[in-house]
Amino acid sequence: MTPSRLLGVGAFLLGVFVLVPLLIVLTGRWDFYYTLTSVALLSVGAAGVWLTFYIGRINIGQGAYALVGGYVSAILVTQAGFSFWATLPMAGLFSAAVSVAIGLPILRLRGVYFAMVTLVLTEVARLTALALPVTNGAKGITSIPLPGELSIFGLTVIPDFASLGNPKLAFYLMAAVLMVLTYLVLWRIVNSRLGHLCRSLQQNEELSASIGVNTAMLRVLAYAISSFFGGLAGAMFVAISQSIYPSSFVVTDSVNFMLYCFLGGLGYVFGPMLGTLLLYFGWDLLSVAREYQLLIYSGAMIALMLVLPNGVLSLLEKKGGGK
Amino acid sequence: MEQILANGLYLGAQYALIALGLTLIFSLMNVLNFAHGQMYVFGGFVTYTLVAQLGLPFIVGLIASAVVLAVMGALIEKFLFRPVIRRSKRDESTMLLAAGIAFFLDAVILLLFGEKQRGVPKIVGGVFNWDMRLIMPYDRILIGFLAISLIVGFILFMQYSRTGRAMRALAQDRVAAQLMGVDVDRYSMIGFALGAMLAGLVGGLLVTITGINLGMGGPTSVKAFMMIMIGGAGVISGAIAGGFILGMMESIGLTLLAAYGDVTYLVIFASLMVFLAIRPQGLMGKPWG
Numbered sequence: 001m002t003p004s005r006l007l008g009v010g011a012f013l014l015g016v017f018v019l020v021p022l023l024i025v026l027t028g029r030w031d032f033y034y035t036l037t038s039v040a041l042l043s044v045g046a047a048g049v050w051l052t053f054y055i056g057r058i059n060i061g062q063g064a065y066a067l068v069g070g071y072v073s074a075i076l077v078t079q080a081g082f083s084f085w086a087t088l089p090m091a092g093l094f095s096a097a098v099s100v101a102i103g104l105p106i107l108r109l110r111g112v113y114f115a116m117v118t119l120v121l122t123e124v125a126r127l128t129a130l131a132l133p134v135t136n137g138a139k140g141i142t143s144i145p146l147p148g149e150l151s152i153f154g155l156t157v158i159p160d161f162a163s164l165g166n167p168k169l170a171f172y173l174m175a176a177v178l179m180v181l182t183y184l185v186l187w188r189i190v191n192s193r194l195g196h197l198c199r200s201l202q203q204n205e206e207l208s209a210s211i212g213v214n215t216a217m218l219r220v221l222a223y224a225i226s227s228f229f230g231g232l233a234g235a236m237f238v239a240i241s242q243s244i245y246p247s248s249f250v251v252t253d254s255v256n257f258m259l260y261c262f263l264g265g266l267g268y269v270f271g272p273m274l275g276t277l278l279l280y281f282g283w284d285l286l287s288v289a290r291e292y293q294l295l296i297y298s299g300a301m302i303a304l305m306l307v308l309p310n311g312v313l314s315l316l317e318k319k320g321g322g323k
Numbered sequence: 324m325e326q327i328l329a330n331g332l333y334l335g336a337q338y339a340l341i342a343l344g345l346t347l348i349f350s351l352m353n354v355l356n357f358a359h360g361q362m363y364v365f366g367g368f369v370t371y372t373l374v375a376q377l378g379l380p381f382i383v384g385l386i387a388s389a390v391v392l393a394v395m396g397a398l399i400e401k402f403l404f405r406p407v408i409r410r411s412k413r414d415e416s417t418m419l420l421a422a423g424i425a426f427f428l429d430a431v432i433l434l435l436f437g438e439k440q441r442g443v444p445k446i447v448g449g450v451f452n453w454d455m456r457l458i459m460p461y462d463r464i465l466i467g468f469l470a471i472s473l474i475v476g477f478i479l480f481m482q483y484s485r486t487g488r489a490m491r492a493l494a495q496d497r498v499a500a501q502l503m504g505v506d507v508d509r510y511s512m513i514g515f516a517l518g519a520m521l522a523g524l525v526g527g528l529l530v531t532i533t534g535i536n537l538g539m540g541g542p543t544s545v546k547a548f549m550m551i552m553i554g555g556a557g558v559i560s561g562a563i564a565g566g567f568i569l570g571m572m573e574s575i576g577l578t579l580l581a582a583y584g585d586v587t588y589l590v591i592f593a594s595l596m597v598f599l600a601i602r603p604q605g606l607m608g609k610p611w612g
Contacts, residue, residue: 058415105600112355112556115418116548117599120592123545127589251541255357255422262419267412291434298426302403305420309411 016176021169033168035284037240039277040175041233044182046260046272048229051186053266054195055222056202057107061118062230063254064125065095069231070238070248074141075134084147085158088235095231096224103223107216110205122254129246140245147239171240178236179273182229187269189225198222263304265311274312325457331574332567333463336470337525339566341543342550343477343559344521350494350557351514353414354404357421359522360543361428366392366523367535368436375443381531384443388527389520396519399424400512425540432537442534466528473524474563481559490514494557549595555608564606 024032045062052059069091076082076090106117129135146161164170189195197218200208209215238244260279264271282300286293308314341363348356356362369391370384407420449461481487489510492500501507526535550569554561569591576587599605 053415058418102596106596109599109603112349112353113552113599113603113605115355115415116552116556117596119545119548120552120595124589124592124596127586127592131586131589251545259419259422262416266415292430294426294430295434298423298430301423302420302427305407305416305423306403309407309416310413 013180016180017173021172030168033172035281037168037172037175038237039280040172040179041236041240042257042260042280043273043276044175044179044236045230045233046257046264046276047182047186048226048233049257050261050266050269050272051189051198051222051226051229053261054190054202055198055219056205057110057219057223058112058115058258059118059223059226060115060251060254060258061121062226062257063122063249063251064118065099065227065230066234066237066253067122067125067129067244067246067249068098069095069234070244071129071135071141071234072231073235074144074238074244077144078141079134083150084145084239085150088232091235092228092231095234096228099224099227100220103220103227107219107223119251119254122249122251126246126250135246138246140243140248142243144238144242144244146242175236175240178232182232183270183273190269194218194221259301263301263311265313268311268313268316271311271313278312325453327574327578328571329457329459331571333459333467333570334574335567335570336467336474337529337566338546338550338570339474339563340470340521340525340528341547342554342562342566343474344518344525345547346551346554346557346559346562347490347521348515348518349551350559351490352400352404352408352417352511354408354417354421355548356518357418357544358399358425358428358540359518359547360540360545361425361432362392362395362519362522363526363529363543364535364537364540365395365428365432366526367530368432368441368526369523370527370530371441371443371535372436375441381443381446385524385527388523392523392526393516393520397512397516399519400515404515405508405511425544429537429540432540436537438537440534440536441530443531446531463532466532469528470525473521477521478559486510486513549591552595552599552605555605558605558607561605561607 020036024030045066048065049059049062072091072094073084073087076087077084102121106114109117130137135141146167147158149160150158158174161167161170190198197208197213200213201215201218205215234249237248256279260275261272262275263279264273264275279301283293283297286297289296304312341359345356345359348354366388369388370381373379373384373387374381403420403424404417407417411417445462447461447465451457451459451461451464481491489500489505490513492503492505493507493510493514497507529535546569550565551562552565553568554563554565572591573587576590580587580590
């Protein structure tokens with residue numbers, strides 16, 4: 001790792017964990033905590049979508065896995081009495097398991113076909129949640145307790161959220177930690193052997209199969225990791241809102257996950273994070289425009305697409321000059 | 324049973340017309356038009372404004388919907404899709420643009436027409452009743468026939484006109500068509516305009532029966548995606564087949580599965596997944612699109 005990169009990572013961590021809370025205290029905009037927590041969690045989901053983009057598939061079904069993860073966590077906490085912290089990895093693993101079952105047939109599809117199937121998948125998840133008895137139908141699951149204490153060998157790692165004076169800050173820090181960990185994992189994956197293999201899938205699947213890459217296994221693996229992130233994000237959202245309904249994650253959310261990736265730039269690991277921040281935070285700031293909010297937001301999106309069709313981070317490339 | 328089939332046919336004709344526009348745009352430019360449902364809603368509102376508010380005859384409203392949407396489609400292609408397609412590294416970048424346009428149209432519809440459910444008065448009264456076995460209001464029959472004749476007209480146009488031939492060539496192989504002297508830019512624009520026009524026409528037709536509201540755009544797009552998946556993306560016959568199949572499934576499902584609650588769409592989705600696992604390219608699509 002070069003010193004400049006180390007410096008960048010340090011600055012980023014400093015910004016997320018120190019500067020942001022400091023700025024919020026100074027400006028008194030406590031509502032930003034909720035927005036930024038959402039940004040952090042959505043970018044965890046978007047990281048998953050980005051990974052499926054990385055193997056050359058357009059994934060518009062992340063909402064489905066977020067919903068699955070959310071429900072798994074909510075049901076385990078309310079009905080089986082699990083601690084939230086135990087349900088968090090379970091939610092991710094369950095989403096991943098579901099995605100393997102679904103992914104085996106549908107990952108044979110490519111291009112728009114795959115995109116359209118995953119889009120339909122979000123609808124399937126919503127309708128399933130409505131129809132199953134365990135999810136409590138349209139009424140959803142409400143008044144889920146806040147995450148409890150997490151301790152290892154009697155040492156409190158995370159205090160009980162219900163006893164905290166400022167749960168907003170705690171949620172923000174928790175989401176930010178999750179986001180940092182997710183992108184660390186993603187960065188590690190991309191710069192590993194697995195990442196190189198994924199890149200070969202993106203470029204030419206037949207060619208990479210012909211030189212002995214197990215493409216079928218690889219794409220299911222990437223999809224499962226992607227859905228794992230989706231499940232994590234969903235479970236965290238449920239813990240924060242303390243409720244989940246079949247309409248908690250709908251087609252629009254799935255499309256948004258994809259847009260975050262596009263906007264940030266598909267060629268960059270940190271693209272989805274930046275895209276989420278710009279789109280979600282921008283949307284929130286635009287609420288002052290009232291009825292013109294959507295008009296300005298979508299207009300800006302179109303304009304950005306016209307100016308930078310390869311994502312915001314492609315600006316870096318131009319500065320670097322013909323690499 | 325007759326009733327179910329008639330309902331299915333009626334729904335299928337509408338659906339096929341929506342899917343036709345989407346598949347046309349997809350086959351010509353490889354663009355998945357997320358804004359298709361919004362274009363449909365926009366067309367419905369144009370007809371509503373002219374017919375219900377200005378008191379013009381229905382046919383004028385319908386033509387106006389077609390013209391407005393065709394112009395909109397042409398402009399969107401020329402000034403938005405064309406530059407982005409030319410400059411972006413991956414084809415999929417157009418999806419962000421399409422989604423942005425969908426949001427934009429939603430915003431425009433909200434500002435221009437409001438969020439209320441709108442409808443126009445019945446264009447023909449009365450109900451067709453065959454021995455209580457088949458009951459269908461006359462206006463639905465009329466709209467069904469209009470939709471079917473539009474589909475037939477569209478097929479004839481694509482099959483026999485010079486423009487239609489050019490567009491079919493473009494859909495088959497863009498580079499080869501260009502080498503044969505087809506003006507690719509011009510026909511892409513015409514194709515996009517035609518696709519948008521079809522969406523507007525369906526909107527204008529359906530506003531007389533189901534009415535129209537802002538929230539209908541997204542679900543309509545999802546349904547249209549399903550239809551072209553059933554039939555195969557980018558294939559005109561496939562879109563028509565997909566539309567009629569979905570219409571039939573919906574009509575049969577709503578009757579047979581009513582006892583089990585609202586599960587029709589869940590069953591349709593599940594069977595679609597199984598179907599696509601066996602035949603990924605749809606009924607008539609080319610393998611790997």
